[in-house]
Amino acid sequence: MNRGAPSRRLDGILSAARDEVQDVEFTALRERKRTDPDFHAVGCFPVWVPQEVVHAAGALPVAVWGGGDRIEIERADARVQSFICSISRSTLELGLTDRLDFLDGMLFGSLCDVARNLSGVWARNFPDQYVDYLHYPQNLASPLAPGYLREDLMRLARELGGRFGVVVDDDRLQASIELYEGLRARLRKLADLRSAEPWRLSLEELQVLVRAAGRRDPAEHAAVLDEVLDLLPEREVRRQDGIRVVLEGSFCEQPSLELLRAFDDAHCFVVDADLARGLRFFREPLPPDDDPWRRLVDGFLHHAEASIVRHVAPHERTARLLERIEAADADGVVFCTAKFCEPAFYDFVLHKRALEERKVPFMAVEFEEKMSSFESLRTQAETFVESILFFSEEVVG
Amino acid sequence: MSSEPRFQGSGVQLQKELLTDWYRRLAAAPEEGRKVAYLFISGNVGELLQACGMDLVFPEVNALQCGIKKVAGENILEAEDLGYSGDVCGYVKNDIGMMLKGNRMPHGTALPPPDLLVCNYAGCATYLRWFEALAEFWGAEMVVVDVPYLRGTAGPTEQEVDYVERQLHELVAACERVTGQRFDESAYRAAIARTKESEDLWVEVLHSARNRPSPIDAYFEAVFFMAPMYVMRGTEGCLEYYRALHREVMERVRLGHGPVPEEKVRIVMEGPPAWPHFRRFWEMFQDWGAVAVASTYSKVGGVWDLGERHDPADPFRSMARYMLGCYTNRNWAMRSELIEHYLDEYAADALVIHSVKSCRSFSVGQADLRERFIREHEVPTLFVESDLADPRYFAEAQMKNRIDAFFEALEHRRMTAGV
Numbered sequence: 001m002n003r004g005a006p007s008r009r010l011d012g013i014l015s016a017a018r019d020e021v022q023d024v025e026f027t028a029l030r031e032r033k034r035t036d037p038d039f040h041a042v043g044c045f046p047v048w049v050p051q052e053v054v055h056a057a058g059a060l061p062v063a064v065w066g067g068g069d070r071i072e073i074e075r076a077d078a079r080v081q082s083f084i085c086s087i088s089r090s091t092l093e094l095g096l097t098d099r100l101d102f103l104d105g106m107l108f109g110s111l112c113d114v115a116r117n118l119s120g121v122w123a124r125n126f127p128d129q130y131v132d133y134l135h136y137p138q139n140l141a142s143p144l145a146p147g148y149l150r151e152d153l154m155r156l157a158r159e160l161g162g163r164f165g166v167v168v169d170d171d172r173l174q175a176s177i178e179l180y181e182g183l184r185a186r187l188r189k190l191a192d193l194r195s196a197e198p199w200r201l202s203l204e205e206l207q208v209l210v211r212a213a214g215r216r217d218p219a220e221h222a223a224v225l226d227e228v229l230d231l232l233p234e235r236e237v238r239r240q241d242g243i244r245v246v247l248e249g250s251f252c253e254q255p256s257l258e259l260l261r262a263f264d265d266a267h268c269f270v271v272d273a274d275l276a277r278g279l280r281f282f283r284e285p286l287p288p289d290d291d292p293w294r295r296l297v298d299g300f301l302h303h304a305e306a307s308i309v310r311h312v313a314p315h316e317r318t319a320r321l322l323e324r325i326e327a328a329d330a331d332g333v334v335f336c337t338a339k340f341c342e343p344a345f346y347d348f349v350l351h352k353r354a355l356e357e358r359k360v361p362f363m364a365v366e367f368e369e370k371m372s373s374f375e376s377l378r379t380q381a382e383t384f385v386e387s388i389l390f391f392s393e394e395v396v397g
Numbered sequence: 398m399s400s401e402p403r404f405q406g407s408g409v410q411l412q413k414e415l416l417t418d419w420y421r422r423l424a425a426a427p428e429e430g431r432k433v434a435y436l437f438i439s440g441n442v443g444e445l446l447q448a449c450g451m452d453l454v455f456p457e458v459n460a461l462q463c464g465i466k467k468v469a470g471e472n473i474l475e476a477e478d479l480g481y482s483g484d485v486c487g488y489v490k491n492d493i494g495m496m497l498k499g500n501r502m503p504h505g506t507a508l509p510p511p512d513l514l515v516c517n518y519a520g521c522a523t524y525l526r527w528f529e530a531l532a533e534f535w536g537a538e539m540v541v542v543d544v545p546y547l548r549g550t551a552g553p554t555e556q557e558v559d560y561v562e563r564q565l566h567e568l569v570a571a572c573e574r575v576t577g578q579r580f581d582e583s584a585y586r587a588a589i590a591r592t593k594e595s596e597d598l599w600v601e602v603l604h605s606a607r608n609r610p611s612p613i614d615a616y617f618e619a620v621f622f623m624a625p626m627y628v629m630r631g632t633e634g635c636l637e638y639y640r641a642l643h644r645e646v647m648e649r650v651r652l653g654h655g656p657v658p659e660e661k662v663r664i665v666m667e668g669p670p671a672w673p674h675f676r677r678f679w680e681m682f683q684d685w686g687a688v689a690v691a692s693t694y695s696k697v698g699g700v701w702d703l704g705e706r707h708d709p710a711d712p713f714r715s716m717a718r719y720m721l722g723c724y725t726n727r728n729w730a731m732r733s734e735l736i737e738h739y740l741d742e743y744a745a746d747a748l749v750i751h752s753v754k755s756c757r758s759f760s761v762g763q764a765d766l767r768e769r770f771i772r773e774h775e776v777p778t779l780f781v782e783s784d785l786a787d788p789r790y791f792a793e794a795q796m797k798n799r800i801d802a803f804f805e806a807l808e809h810r811r812m813t814a815g816v
């Protein structure tokens with residue numbers, strides 16, 4: 001193989017993933033549905049939906065996370081008020097324009113009032129789909145929480161499985177858990193690699209590889225990620241100077257790829273982020289357990305990353321942010337929040353207080369899916385970088 | 398029988414006295430050694446906490462009062478200075494702003510800090526975020542009663558009721574720990590008996606709007622009528638109030654009195670009121686002789702008019718059922734069914750949807766409600782936007798234009814149809 005071949009191969013993989021995650025027509029999945037009558041797909045609104053249960057019930061869980069900057073909003077504007085986040089509007093637009101007609105169902109999980117109500121709107125507009133709002137326990141101090149969640153996951157499995165003619169037994173669920181565990185392990189590796197050498201894999205590239213996990217068959221994508229993990233060390237790169245930051249606030253609506261590029265351009269290296277949190281929901285591997293239901297329930301209760309999906313002691317989300325800053329050896333935090341995203345705004349105030357107390361520098365930006373100019377954001381990021389570099393020089397001096 | 402009203406205004410007066418006493422007692426709680434719980438209106442467990450010896454603070458009611466008294470705007474700015482976005486619920490910001498300024502109500506009472514934050518999470522996810530913030534700022538303990546959001550339209554399953562009921566017992570244990578007092582079960586039962594009686598009376602008041610003319614405005618008046626039911630449910634005072642209100646309203650029925658000189662249009666209202674401009678907002682409807690004969694907002698504390706009641710024979714389980722069934726915990730299809738039922742039961746001519754920016758819990762999905770009632774039911778439907786706490790979002794002229802145009806068109810339609 002000549003020297004450029006691995007690089008070209010990597011570029012090919014990345015551009016395929018990029019095209020796929022930006023494809024608002026869901027071409028690959030529609031094609032699959034057209035040619036394979038046994039193929040079932042269930043849409044999953046962010047943040048977290050138990051993909052394993054959907055998969056074990058005989059369907060591919062598909063992340064339906066809005067239309068990004070690739071869709072004109074024509075019909076959903078009249079349905080979603082102007083003060084509501086863009087992901088709810090563009091997701092509804094995808095549905096109202098028949099782009100999601102390949103889906104057999106759509107799932108929403110405990111998140112916020114917008115997602116909750118959107119589930120009802122969805123059920124009204126798409127009566128042929130299986131639509132469910134999964135209420136996750138929010139009283140985790142109660143010994144009743146695990147039993148409640150277990151029952152509800154089983155209910156979901158029964159209802160979905162019933163639709164697809166599948167009985168979800170322990171073996172099936174365990175096998176699906178293994179598949180998604182495999183996928184998540186690779187995504188974690190990739191994130192670690194990026195954290196160690198941010199110039200080796202850009203934030204935008206990492207994001208497309210993560211998001212592709214929400215659209216592809218888990219085994220197939222795991223194979224792709226293996227290849228990426230093999231190729232990356234051989235990539236010809238140049239070390240770059242900059243600062244290391246944790247990005248927070250993009251757990252649901254996703255910033256555009258162009259926006260993410262602006263951070264790298266400014267040498268503001270995001271080395272840990274809550275981007276696409278739902279696909280990286282568990283912060284560590286789920287310990288083996290003969291009982292797959294318990295494995296998932298424990299995962300939710302004890303191994304999930306702190307997020308608004310489940311209520312934990314009020315300090316815990318902030319404490320986790322601080323831990324992540326430390327673990328990532330970060331110089332600061334970038335709050336990158338979707339416009340009108342109420343839950344992120346609540347977190348912001350509490351996080352901000354903790355950062356100010358500890359003198360951790362931070363900057364805050366708001367984004368919208370349809371944002372088209374990133375100049376001011378880049379400038380803001382550059383200023384942030386300079387302020388940190390200058391400050392540390394001063395301290396060193 | 399006299400045609401002069403004897404009971405007119407007696408409810409208002411009594412409510413004033415009850416609330417004054419309530420706040421006086423609350424202000425004295427720390428000094429007198431009583432513990433204080435903060436909790437939410439929807440699916441509230443006031444009787445239970447009181448039977449644990451706690452005094453109650455309802456931050457939503459404080460926000461509403463600050464809204465009416467026109468001080469919410471300043472409180473909101475105070476919270477925004479702390480970093481809260483312009484786009485978060487105005488009730489939350491009002492509360493945090495108020496806390497930053499000494500936790501004083503507009504009438505001067507300084508509210509005691511929470512000894513326990515009881516997040517009765519019946520629907521609105523903002524409830525969790527709100528008390529998480531208070532837990533942080535006050536350094537107070539927060540407990541959650543997790544109420545599963547309803548699916549389908551058949552109401553809660555028995556497992557869901559079990560789940561909530563069992564958490565209520567856990568809540569009692571938490572309260573006992575905080576207060577150092579034993580839960581008084583017989584006091585709880587007695588309170589629930591009073592609650593049930595109050596609910597019966599309240600429902601009769603609501604049902605009185607079936608009359609023509611309606612003796613009450615089931616939105617603009619009902620939001621005041623409902624206050625004792627929300628703030629002091631289960632108390633003697635609360636029951637006394639509903640007896641008085643009932644008397645007053647039945648008298649109005651007898652005399653044929655209503656909230657406007659001449660009832661011309663009967664409307665169903667969906668959405669919270671514009672508290673900071675309440676009077677002006679109401680006048681815009683009064684000008685057209687429009688009377689709300691039913692509203693969803695007057696049910697945020699409980700949807701008893703569908704038959705649900707607290708039950709002294711089963712005070713925990715009926716409480717759990719009540720929590721599951723409250724309006725904020727109902728999905729779009731259930732809300733839509735309820736509105737349909739109101740339009741029919743109260744023979745309404747139109748639906749008015751007030752969409753408020755603060756409250757996504759109410760507002761997301763309202764455009765689909767509008768579409769459904771216009772297209773599928775051919776009900777004239779007006780959609781207006783402002784806010785329930787933040788005075789900045791009330792565009793008076795624009796609001797008035799829309800309301801006038803709507804009722805004008807309605808009037809025109811009736812004339813041409815010869816109704």
Ligand code: SF4
Pocket residue numbers: 085087088111112113114115252253338340341342343344
């Ligand atoms: S972007 Fe924020 S407000 Fe919108 S659905 Fe997601 S979590 Fe809810």
Ligand code: SF4
Pocket residue numbers: 457486487488489521522523524725755756757758759
């Ligand atoms: S979002 Fe609505 S229901 Fe929730 S706290 Fe705010 S005003 Fe109340």
